[in-house]
Amino acid sequence: MSSKSITVVGAGLAGCEAAWQALHRGVPVTLVEMKPLKFTPAHHSEKFAELVCSNSLRAAALSNAVGLLKEEMRRRSSLIMEAADATRVPAGGALAVDRELFSEYITEKLRACPDLKIVNAECGSVDPDEVTVIATGPLSSEAMTDFIGTLGCRGLHFFDAAAPIVEFSSVNMEKAFFASRYGKGDADYINCPMTREEYGRFYNELVSAKEAELHDFDREAQNGKDELTVFEGCMPVEIMARRGFDTLRYGPLKPVGITDPRTGTEPYAVVQLRKENNEGTMYNLVGFQTHLTYPEQRRVFGLIPGLENASFVRYGTMHRNTYLDSPGFLDDTYAVKNRKNLFFAGQMTGVEGYIESAGSGLVAGTNAARLVLGEEKLIFPRTTVLGAMAAYVSGGGIGRFTPMNANFGIVEPLGHRVKGGKTAKNEAIAERALEALAALPE
């Protein structure tokens, strides 16, 4: 391999992690990012590793697959995890971050690396002789998707939505209250309680509210009519509501474990708001990804007790989310099978989620660096979440390939029974994963 450095395209979660893994191994990196010259419809900040929607990186516990993935990444010197731990905001059992500080931490840390060269440009092709990691994300610009088309891989797409953010000072705390579910940990969430009557009124308005127009590029013909293909984990609240009157009460509006201090009882439904920043000046509506028009968001979400006069810092939006038909195209290091010096990383490979995207960047960046250094490729075992995700992306499942969050279903089964129920079993899987990881070379 003649290349002495690598090129990473896209300074998102995956690209930053991939670049860091190479720099960490002494391999110089050129990082190509189109911001601030051009922004995708969901990116607004000039900084790297921008979180486009929720500020939550989800569960922290090792008995949860995404919690285990985070710990695996910490043990592989992940920059994304270092930044997340340093900029954490209280969020019960989840790891949530101050998005501004998080992006700033990563941007500064990378900018301080003498072996990193940053190029601000929209990239539409790569040098075939260079070791390259493409990590341009689910909203990759057209120049990049056109280039990918020349490589012989199909792109698939579905839709992802972002939830609105409101100013804390505009929340009516005479009606809303701070509490955590079952009183566990600190009272980190704002809770907006609803009676049966309030819920009914909100529900009726939500299911009939006006949705934003679909752009031509956001239109997908299915069965002869235009429909949105949405990812279950990021489903717009109005689409979820249409599944039935009580669906939201078993989902994002579930009241179990929450007691309204004013009535001493469990409300009929509860909308939760999670801190956006450490100062607690902004909160997002948990599970309220939406495709409603902005005036409808103000009107319908204003029916939530406590949010009558809410001031929106950002409205919810919905965007196309493109990923590759990776099985058979990529190997289990995220390298293109017939072009070993070209790697992909991030959401565009078919992993789903912030941490999953960064995790794939870690594997791709490690292997791109190893290729430059003349070392063997490093396949993470399927007993780890990092390895299981790479195996899923390169091998697929049954039927149409769809994006996948980290989960224990894709990890190699334990092969023996564990007493103590699901948590004990997951903890045993986690222990095995961390042992396997410790045995891997740098």
Ligand SMILES: Cc1cc2nc3c(=O)[nH]c(=O)nc-3n(C[C@H](O)[C@H](O)[C@H](O)COP(=O)(O)OP(=O)(O)OC[C@H]3O[C@@H](n4cnc5c(N)ncnc54)[C@H](O)[C@@H]3O)c2cc1C
């Ligand atoms: C609207 C939306 C909401 C989402 N909400 C969540 C959520 O709440 N929680 C969650 O876990 N996941 C969410 N996701 C999914 C996913 O986790 C994020 O998209 C995540 O940012 C993906 O990381 P990435 O590194 O693959 O891409 P990104 O973080 O998007 O990074 C890609 C980078 O590449 C740059 N780029 C694009 N094209 C080019 C080009 N041609 N040349 C140079 N640079 C280019 C972009 O400017 C960007 O900086 C959401 C996705 C979308 C689209």
